[in-house]
Amino acid sequence: MLRFAMVLCIAVTLPFTVDVLADDSRRINDIVYAEVDGQRLLLDLYLPAVDKTPLVVWVHGGAWRSGSRANMPLGFLVDDGYAVASVDYRLSGTAKFPAQVFDCKAAIRFLRTTAGKYGYDADRIAVAGSSAGGHLVAEMGVTNGHPELEGQVGEHKNVSSDVHAIVDYYGPTNLMTILGQSTPHGLSVRVPALELLLGDQRNPELAKLASPVFHVDENDPPLLMIHGDQDPQVPINQSHELDGIYKSLNLDVTFEVVHGGAHGGELFYDSQRQAIVKSFLDRTIKR
Numbered sequence: 001m002l003r004f005a006m007v008l009c010i011a012v013t014l015p016f017t018v019d020v021l022a023d024d025s026r027r028i029n030d031i032v033y034a035e036v037d038g039q040r041l042l043l044d045l046y047l048p049a050v051d052k053t054p055l056v057v058w059v060h061g062g063a064w065r066s067g068s069r070a071n072m073p074l075g076f077l078v079d080d081g082y083a084v085a086s087v088d089y090r091l092s093g094t095a096k097f098p099a100q101v102f103d104c105k106a107a108i109r110f111l112r113t114t115a116g117k118y119g120y121d122a123d124r125i126a127v128a129g130s131s132a133g134g135h136l137v138a139e140m141g142v143t144n145g146h147p148e149l150e151g152q153v154g155e156h157k158n159v160s161s162d163v164h165a166i167v168d169y170y171g172p173t174n175l176m177t178i179l180g181q182s183t184p185h186g187l188s189v190r191v192p193a194l195e196l197l198l199g200d201q202r203n204p205e206l207a208k209l210a211s212p213v214f215h216v217d218e219n220d221p222p223l224l225m226i227h228g229d230q231d232p233q234v235p236i237n238q239s240h241e242l243d244g245i246y247k248s249l250n251l252d253v254t255f256e257v258v259h260g261g262a263h264g265g266e267l268f269y270d271s272q273r274q275a276i277v278k279s280f281l282d283r284t285i286k287r
Helices: 075-079 099-113 132-141 184-198 204-209 237-248 271-284
Strands: 018-020 026-036 039-047 053-059 083-087 120-130 165-169 223-228 253-258
Touching: 026 099, 039 075, 039 099, 053 099, 053 132, 075 083, 075 271, 083 099, 099 120, 099 132, 120 132, 120 271, 132 165, 132 223, 165 271, 184 204, 223 237, 223 271, 237 253, 253 271
Parallel strands: 053 083, 053 120, 120 165, 165 223, 223 253
Antiparallel strands: 018 026, 026 039, 039 083
8 A cells, every 4th residue: 555645734925916807806826825845835816806706626637747727717707706716736746646635625725714815705615627637626525524535734724625516527537447448549648647646556445545436425515527428538437437326326416418529628618518517506606
C-alpha cells in the first residue's frame, strides 16, 4: 500500500489582482488558499454584482498531470448570479493521489471560512469539473466527511468540506475498470496518467479509494453528469455506472448524453447544456 505524507499547510495572504468585468462582476485572481511544501495553492474568484449568491467551485482537467485554473468555462453562471471559484491543485507529477482531493477539499474549507469577506453563501456550494476535474468533483461529492480523504491541508481543518451538488463533465468514475473499457487512443492517454496518479505499480486498493463508484451512499448530494457518447478517452460507461448506482439508491441524478460528443469541446458548453446546468443548480443550491 502506498503511503502518503499528510503535511500541515498554512494559508497566507498575498497581493492579488482584481478584474472589473463589463457586467460589474469582479474577478479576484491569485488568492492563496493553502501552502504545501513551499507550493502555494491558488484560486481565482468570479463574483457577480450581488451578494449572498450560491458558490460553484470549478476543478480543471488535464489527466491529473496538467491544466490550470485559468481555463474556467462557467462564465455563464457568473452572469446568472452565481459566484465561481476556479482552483488549482497539486498535479500528479508533484504528488500522488489523494493529494489532489486533499487540496480541493482544503479549498472548500477556505472558501467556506472566507465567505463573509467575499459575499457568497457558504451554505450553498456546488462543485463542477471536466475530465480529471470531473473525477475529482465526483470523488469529493460522494466522500463528504470521509476520514481517509479529508487530509490535513490548509489552516481550516475544523471547517466542513461538504458540498451540496456535483456537476461532472465526462470524468472517470471507476479507475479499476477504465483501462479495460478504453480505445487504443484512450490507453495511450490513460495508462501514463494513471501511473503518475497512483504510482508506477498501479495499486488496486488505491485505485478503489480513488473511484467514486465505491463511495456512494444514501446521503450523497445531487449529481449532474454530462458525457459524450463518442468519447475516446473516458468511455461513457464510466458515467453510466455511477448513474446506475445513484438510481439504485433513489438518489437525485441527471445524466445528459451528448450525442456525437467526444472528450470536451463546444458541444458541452453550448446554450442547451448551459440551460441544463443552470436548471440543475437553480434547483439544488439556489434559493
